Amino acid sequence: MKRAGFSHRWLPILFLVPQLAIIFVFFYWPALHAIRSSFFLQDPFGFGENFVGLKNYTAMFKSAAYMRSAWFTVIFTVLVTVLSLSIALLLAVKADKVIRGAKTYRTLLMWAYAVAPPVAGVIGLVLFDQSWGPIKDFVALFGWDFRLGVNYFDTAFAMIFVSVWKQLPVNFIFFMSGLQSIPKSVREAALIDNRSASGRFWDVTFPLLAPTGFFLLITNITYALFDTFGIIDTIVKGKPGNNPMTLVYKVYVDGFRGNDLGGSSAQSVVLMILVLALTVFQFRLVERRIHYT
Amino acid sequence: MTVSKRFRWSAVLDHSILIMGALLMILPVVMLLQMASTTDVHTMKNGPGLVFGDQLPLNFQKAMFKADGFTGANTGVRMLYNSMILGFGFAIGKIVVGMMAAYAIVYFRLRFATLAFWVIFTTLLLPLEVRILPSYEIVQKLGMLNTYQGLIIPLIASATATFFFRQFFRAIPEELVEAARIDGAGPIKFFVDILVPLSRTMIAAMFIIMFIYGWNQYLWPTMITTDEGMYTLVRGIKQITQVNEGTNLPEYGRSNLLSIIAILPPVLIVIFFQRWFVKGLTESDK
Amino acid sequence: MAQVTLNNVRKVYPNGFEAVKPASFAINDGEFVVLVGPSGCGKSTMLRMIAGLEDISSGELNIGDRVVNDVDPADRDIAMVFQNYALYPHMTVAKNIGYGLKNRKIPADQIAAKVQEAATMLNLTEYLDRKPSQLSGGQRQRVAMGRAIVRDPSLFLFDEPLSNLDAKLRNQMRIEIKALQRRLGVTSVYVTHDQVEAMTMADRIIVMNGGVIEQIGTPSEVYHSPASTFVASFMGAPPMNLLNGHAAGGRVRVGDHDLHHHDQDRPLTVGIRPEDIVPDTTGPLQINVSLIEELGAHRLLHGTLQDQAITIHVGKDHPVTTGPIYAAVKPNAVSLFDVESGMRL
Numbered sequence: 001m002k003r004a005g006f007s008h009r010w011l012p013i014l015f016l017v018p019q020l021a022i023i024f025v026f027f028y029w030p031a032l033h034a035i036r037s038s039f040f041l042q043d044p045f046g047f048g049e050n051f052v053g054l055k056n057y058t059a060m061f062k063s064a065a066y067m068r069s070a071w072f073t074v075i076f077t078v079l080v081t082v083l084s085l086s087i088a089l090l091l092a093v094k095a096d097k098v099i100r101g102a103k104t105y106r107t108l109l110m111w112a113y114a115v116a117p118p119v120a121g122v123i124g125l126v127l128f129d130q131s132w133g134p135i136k137d138f139v140a141l142f143g144w145d146f147r148l149g150v151n152y153f154d155t156a157f158a159m160i161f162v163s164v165w166k167q168l169p170v171n172f173i174f175f176m177s178g179l180q181s182i183p184k185s186v187r188e189a190a191l192i193d194n195r196s197a198s199g200r201f202w203d204v205t206f207p208l209l210a211p212t213g214f215f216l217l218i219t220n221i222t223y224a225l226f227d228t229f230g231i232i233d234t235i236v237k238g239k240p241g242n243n244p245m246t247l248v249y250k251v252y253v254d255g256f257r258g259n260d261l262g263g264s265s266a267q268s269v270v271l272m273i274l275v276l277a278l279t280v281f282q283f284r285l286v287e288r289r290i291h292y293t
Numbered sequence: 294m295t296v297s298k299r300f301r302w303s304a305v306l307d308h309s310i311l312i313m314g315a316l317l318m319i320l321p322v323v324m325l326l327q328m329a330s331t332t333d334v335h336t337m338k339n340g341p342g343l344v345f346g347d348q349l350p351l352n353f354q355k356a357m358f359k360a361d362g363f364t365g366a367n368t369g370v371r372m373l374y375n376s377m378i379l380g381f382g383f384a385i386g387k388i389v390v391g392m393m394a395a396y397a398i399v400y401f402r403l404r405f406a407t408l409a410f411w412v413i414f415t416t417l418l419l420p421l422e423v424r425i426l427p428s429y430e431i432v433q434k435l436g437m438l439n440t441y442q443g444l445i446i447p448l449i450a451s452a453t454a455t456f457f458f459r460q461f462f463r464a465i466p467e468e469l470v471e472a473a474r475i476d477g478a479g480p481i482k483f484f485v486d487i488l489v490p491l492s493r494t495m496i497a498a499m500f501i502i503m504f505i506y507g508w509n510q511y512l513w514p515t516m517i518t519t520d521e522g523m524y525t526l527v528r529g530i531k532q533i534t535q536v537n538e539g540t541n542l543p544e545y546g547r548s549n550l551l552s553i554i555a556i557l558p559p560v561l562i563v564i565f566f567q568r569w570f571v572k573g574l575t576e577s578d579k
Numbered sequence: 580m581a582q583v584t585l586n587n588v589r590k591v592y593p594n595g596f597e598a599v600k601p602a603s604f605a606i607n608d609g610e611f612v613v614l615v616g617p618s619g620c621g622k623s624t625m626l627r628m629i630a631g632l633e634d635i636s637s638g639e640l641n642i643g644d645r646v647v648n649d650v651d652p653a654d655r656d657i658a659m660v661f662q663n664y665a666l667y668p669h670m671t672v673a674k675n676i677g678y679g680l681k682n683r684k685i686p687a688d689q690i691a692a693k694v695q696e697a698a699t700m701l702n703l704t705e706y707l708d709r710k711p712s713q714l715s716g717g718q719r720q721r722v723a724m725g726r727a728i729v730r731d732p733s734l735f736l737f738d739e740p741l742s743n744l745d746a747k748l749r750n751q752m753r754i755e756i757k758a759l760q761r762r763l764g765v766t767s768v769y770v771t772h773d774q775v776e777a778m779t780m781a782d783r784i785i786v787m788n789g790g791v792i793e794q795i796g797t798p799s800e801v802y803h804s805p806a807s808t809f810v811a812s813f814m815g816a817p818p819m820n821l822l823n824g825h826a827a828g829g830r831v832r833v834g835d836h837d838l839h840h841h842d843q844d845r846p847l848t849v850g851i852r853p854e855d856i857v858p859d860t861t862g863p864l865q866i867n868v869s870l871i872e873e874l875g876a877h878r879l880l881h882g883t884l885q886d887q888a889i890t891i892h893v894g895k896d897h898p899v900t901t902g903p904i905y906a907a908v909k910p911n912a913v914s915l916f917d918v919e920s921g922m923r924l
Contacts, residue, residue, distance in 0.1 A: 114559030132340025468665035477653035
């Protein structure tokens with residue numbers, strides 16, 4: 001608050017009401033509802049519900065399908081995060097270095113931020129098409145018989161490929177802005193102290209980018225967990241079947257399609273806890289970041 | 294340093310990496326466009342190729358005016374219109390609600406300011422996706438399925454814009470509100486005369502980010518709109534790929550062109566308002 | 580025009596910190612009063628309470644013949660110039676100056692005339708259509724002044740208005756502000772941590788430290804008869820020499836040097852301004868000079884008197900060397916302070 005803030009009885013309340021009303025109806029109510037539902041078993045025909053305690057949770061962790069999906073989510077998240085962060089960092093460092101065409105490169109590398117995830121999924125469907133997909137044709141040269149939507153591993157590969165592609169621009173933009181916020185004087189000092197360009201990168205640039213990197217790490221994990229929904233849904237063409245799926249996608253499939261409200265709610269609650277933990281972790285990093293600069 | 298420019302292998306390497314990166318981002322979309330320029334029969338036999346055909350106008354015609362489903366309501370034009378409403382409605386709603394709340398928190402002496410702050414900022418912790426089913430139920434209870442309100446308002450229930458404007462307002466020098474108070478400006482006047490004009494670039498940056506975010510929504514529109522006349526472009530793509538799946542001759546031209554139309558407005562915004570876009574993105578996510 | 584009276588005005592923050600201890604003083608109509616002190620001494624809080632930007636915890640504040648404790652800043656008939664100018668960045672110079680008038684519902688043509696008048700007075704006429712970002716620091720300062728004078732207030736408040744300017748501009752603006760205030764005859768309260776500004780601009784100076792008023796007086800009184808060792812060391816550059824001394828048998832001595840007379844037998848602090856010590860080969864003080872600071876118009880000699888640090892101010896014509904010299908103290912130039920409380924005796 002500003003020290004010379006206004007003292008007014010009802011005006012600030014009036015300003016806060018729209019935000020608070022929306023939040024209570026569409027955030028707190030559903031979130032609490034999800035927590036409550038996770039302890040109940042709903043009748044599939046809509047006739048009431050029974051309190052079942054932690055049964056939904058124990059059933060969930062015992063379910064082979066759930067654990068399979070959980071493991072896939074972990075691997076998917078790690079690969080998407082690591083790959084898109086490292087490729088984006090490489091591109092950002094190069095785009096920051098070149099003088100000729102720097103602006104053009106920047107535009108070409110960031111525009112895809114605006115591509116909606118399902119469209120990215122459509123692109124994946126074309127690239128890996130069974131009859132003439134260019135990437136499918138390419139890997140066939142090495143004897144890889146790529147079968148999207150049939151082979152579990154191949155489908156996972158396509159999902160990761162498209163998810164990385166879609167996330168590159170965000171990471172690129174943040175790394176660029178991180179690079180540009182390194183003071184010119186620091187770069188010049190490094191230029192005098194170290195004649196090797198790669199030495200300068202690892203000793204000076206990389207550590208100074210660490211705060212951006214930490215921040216992006218969390219962003220990417222959140223992205224891989226939640227925002228890839230559209231990509232996955234498009235690539236499996238709405239038919240999950242035996243295909244790999246992330247936990248968020250499973251919440252949707254079990255709850256919305258399978259009508260298992262209690263089980264789906266329990267999955268939601270687990271995801272909530274996961275996100276909460278990530279955010280707390282992020283806030284602590286942000287706190288530490290203040291000391292860094 | 295030598296004055297004459299030396300040929301440097303490292304520069305060649307840098308440019309090669311960048312060109313490869315740029316191609317990686319662009320080629321897939323060029324490919325969609327190429328496929329949309331040939332006949333569907335040609336595409337089905339050969340897939341994407343290097344030569345552009347002459348079918349773009351025809352496919353454009355189909356993309357904009359043809360509809361799937363029973364009602365025939367989800368033409369490209371209709372979906373474009375719905376996407377615009379979602380994009381603008383979400384961005385404007387979020388900015389107005391967020392600015393007002395941030396103003397109340399930063400510029401007023403409120404007894405329960407800390408409580409309000411926490412109540413609002415807890416929403417940053419949980420994305421819509423983890424509470425998607427109960428949210429759906431509530432929208433259903435309120436009779437807001439297949440309405441624009443039902444589409445837009447629940448998406449506003451996270452405080453990203455509020456948080457962003459709070460940070461921005463806090464960085465505005467204290468003396469400005471003091472000078473305004475001595476100049477006789479009350480809370481409303483200060484907001485309208487000083488704070489809003491001062492936030493213009495911030496509003497623009499936020500608008501761009503929020504418009505793209507709203508436009509690109511997929512899961513929520515998929516759940517909330519069953520009426521084909523309410524489909525947005527991004528949501529409509531799913532239906533088209535599903536229809537394609539079930540036919541002997543999929544409409545590649547039409548679906549690919551629709552995909553391109555679906556990404557065109559946000560992509561153009563990113564390209565033409567690049568500075569504001571980058572500002573909005575890098576400053577809002579902190 | 581107005582008189583300002585403070586009656587036991589006090590500021591306590593919710594966390595219990597007492598920023599201003601109960602203070603009472605009166606500022607006369609048309610007077611230029613400078614509040615000076617180190618940062619955190621409460622001078623800004625005092626000014627902000629007068630402005631109405633900070634609530635008064637207890638006591639009574641009068642502007643003119645009104646008690647204004649609960650009056651809104653806009654209704655106190657005051658104008659304020661801020662340290663960072665607080666210009667509205669999106670408004671032109673003319674709009675910045677006229678904004679307060681517009682809020683008072685004054686007709687547009689009258690506002691334009693008043694803005695023009697103020698701009699002429701401040702040499703701002705060519706800049707009226709520019710935005711603050713297109714102006715230099717000095718010009719922004721003038722716009723802030725313009726915003727204040729256009730309102731014809733009964734009281735001007737200045738919050739360190741010159742501290743963002745470079746040294747040369749600061750000297751120039753100091754003179755301009757003072758001249759403008761003389762011309763308009765408006766009562767003014769000016770906050771600064773710069774004792775030179777305080778000395779040169781003030782009719783009266785209020786020296787504050789730790790939320791307490793240490794002294795109120797004319798620049799000359801504050802300089803030559805400081806009320807405490809704090810005032811003695813805060814006002815003047817270099818500050819007054821403060822030496823440990825002792826009074827016995829009617830004589831005040833520092834070491835074995837006889838300096839002054841005092842009736843009681845007690846230890847005390849002896850204060851002498853550097854320019855009140857003059858080199859004199861027959862003088863009673865033996866000072867060991869270790870360092871000479873050349874300042875062009877004069878020099879400062881730093882050294883010791885009986886192992887206590889001491890500084891002497893000498894004219895440029897006086898030949899100086901390091902090593903022992905003899906000096907005398909000008910008559911009536913010695914201040915005596917209590918050792919414990921630091922108060923003037």
